[in-house]
Amino acid sequence: MRTNPGKPMPGWVVPTLVAAVAIPTFLAFWAGGRPQLGALWAGVSIAFGLVLLVGGRSDTIRILRGAEDDERALELESRAMTFTALVLNVALVGLFLAAGIRGENGLVYGALLLLAEATHLVALAVLNRKS
Amino acid sequence: MQQSLSQAELAKAMQVSRQTINAIETERYTPSLPLALALARYFDSTVEEVFHADESR
Numbered sequence: 647m648r649t650n651p652g653k654p655m656p657g658w659v660v661p662t663l664v665a666a667v668a669i670p671t672f673l674a675f676w677a678g679g680r681p682q683l684g685a686l687w688a689g690v691s692i693a694f695g696l697v698l699l700v701g702g703r704s705d706t707i708r709i710l711r712g713a714e715d716d717e718r719a720l721e722l723e724s725r726a727m728t729f730t731a732l733v734l735n736v737a738l739v740g741l742f743l744a745a746g747i748r749g750e751n752g753l754v755y756g757a758l759l760l761l762a763e764a765t766h767l768v769a770l771a772v773l774n775r776k777s
Numbered sequence: 778m779q780q781s782l783s784q785a786e787l788a789k790a791m792q793v794s795r796q797t798i799n800a801i802e803t804e805r806y807t808p809s810l811p812l813a814l815a816l817a818r819y820f821d822s823t824v825e826e827v828f829h830a831d832e833s834r
Contacts, residue, residue, distance in 0.1 A: 705794075705796055714794055716792070716793035716794050716797050717793065717797070717808070717809050717812060718793065718794070718796070718797040718800060718806050719794065719797070721806075
């Protein structure tokens, strides 16, 4: 009987992926004519990746970068993701309503909310069928 | 649990983190059924003897 859900992810994978986002970020802003802003956001990505990489002494950071994979870590990660999704949904609803108040169409926020709700529905349906 | 056994040793035997063992001992985390059974087997005991169910539920 397994008490461990799987093999832990090497500690460098998530920090590298987070830092790697810096490249398309810079290129996108550079293409849009704002390379300095691109460099700033790329720097934020790289800094976050470095924090994940060097913060290995912290349990929280180890869970965040997938280096801890036991059942408690997975449960904590799952609950944290749920809370994050809730915060993002509330923020999107707020931004959507604010766009409406400003007389804008709120298309981006509305589309993101629809995507979030559709993803939630499909994920629940798939998980429900599987379990 | 046995006094001579460290959380790290038990964690290694159970293939979980030391923090998970600590959280179970301090009743901040309820283990899954496989882990509870593995702990009971490790101590050559039963789940009921290792864990104290909340009778009020």
